[in-house]
Amino acid sequence: MASRTAPRIHLGPDENPLLAEGIRRGGGVLVPLAEAEAVVWAQGPETFPDTIPDAIRWVQLPFAGIEPWLAAGVVDSARTWTSAAGAYSGSVAEHSIMMLLAGVRSLREQLAATSWRKDEFDPRVGTVRGSTVAIVGCGGIGRALIPYLAASGARVLAVTRSGTPVPGADETLPADRLDEVWARADHFVVAAPATAATHNLIGRPELARMSRSSWIVNVARGTLIDTDALVDALRAGTIGGAALDVTDPEPLPDGHPLWTLPNALITPHVANPATGLPRALADHVAGNVARFAAGEQLAGVIDPVAGY
């Protein structure tokens, strides 16, 4: 879908300055919807037009998680739709390695201390070095996480739908061999999309196969883990702990056991914080506009059948 001239992009619902800059940086020109061949949308589906012109060949959505867009029935098969998947991968990967290390190295108890309890903490500080870390759902976030794990000398076991080898991973398994990883890896970073197939992907049987020192990091969606089963495993100490940026239910209600279990670390869905969001999205849009202009494959193309 190469354009011989600068791509004509409509930016809606209003002219977000950073996104406008990103579109121009990618080589696009801003035009009204009726003259556009592509749309960049800066808000949720509730403000999206009921119908858009047939001439629109591509729509860029502003979020990585596109469940609300699918639920609203906006995404059709008449054109290419792209999410912001990948735009925020770097920030989420950074949060993931922090959460994994904070768990394995017992950081919370240390930061809560007000005296020098070295003898008590020292034997409880572990390391990711030499361990095997499974990345369950190794897309953009997982790929951005691999260099951190490589820096720690960890062995990376990637799980993807297809099982096509992920660059940098020591081994890649297809989703239908997922049941092998629970006993093979020491730690687990959940970075899979939320779909019917990934609902409660980690439940009692999966938790039962993990080791007593295993940490689970979830930076994807809370529903990928069976919360009740997780709380039981954390209480019983059959796993090392869970570091969760997403929860089910979310927001996690006051008084929920996950708030006070010593081996549960919670951050309130901030892996991709608002501070970095506009800049990261603008960069993503600039890249996709340039690809659109060059007729290249866009980043973050949505597969409405797979649901992400």
Added chain:
Amino acid sequence: MASRTAPRIHLGPDENPLLAEGIRRGGGVLVPLAEAEAVVWAQGPETFPDTIPDAIRWVQLPFAGIEPWLAAGVVDSARTWTSAAGAYSGSVAEHSIMMLLAGVRSLREQLAATSWRKDEFDPRVGTVRGSTVAIVGCGGIGRALIPYLAASGARVLAVTRSGTPVPGADETLPADRLDEVWARADHFVVAAPATAATHNLIGRPELARMSRSSWIVNVARGTLIDTDALVDALRAGTIGGAALDVTDPEPLPDGHPLWTLPNALITPHVANPATGLPRALADHVAGNVARFAAGEQLAGVIDPVAGY
């Protein structure tokens, strides 16, 4: 100093099984002191023999920081002495990136929360992405830290004594240009040896040049930072914060302001935890015995004049 036969190594003061295995793995044989050409010592200077045979050409000490050995006057110039510098670099680098991210991403407040305060925390979660990080004293720890910073897309400014370019750093400055970095970098990881030249390396003038969002991570020695000046800067909020695994005084006494300042994160000298120490030292010894056998340059050679 190649040995045509297996190097004859004395292991003292007693036969530590992991270190014995490391010596054998490196190709050495264990012999009494009188028959040895090299010594691997598993304890501090207080148990070290007053005199060792002239035939001893190399002594491997068990710690990375060798101040007590220099103070005891044990290290002479009649032979090569090596410290465990480098053996623990990986673990300390892992701790460093965790501490830097925990600071920049406001982790402590989040882990202390017992309700979903997303709107409050979200604007306070920063990222290392796109920032400039100075590694002040870029030896083994700094070199092990660079891949993590590269994964975060940070620009790395390395400072070394000589200024010889450090692989992976975007720029390397010699120690005599150190005063440039305080205003040029966003964050600082202190990983320099404790010497007379590095005492209170970061004091009031250096802190005054940093930005209000700058974090300082210290995983080296507490004396590299002027604690009183640091406390004043943290109280005034003229820097973002300090994440310290080492302090001055150390242990940090109960009631010290660093325990309760919200922008000070303290871990009690556990970056290189006891859990990983014997294995890491054994690996280091195995490598050095193999190098000794091959007549290669040993890792961690001590320069008694420089003091590390």
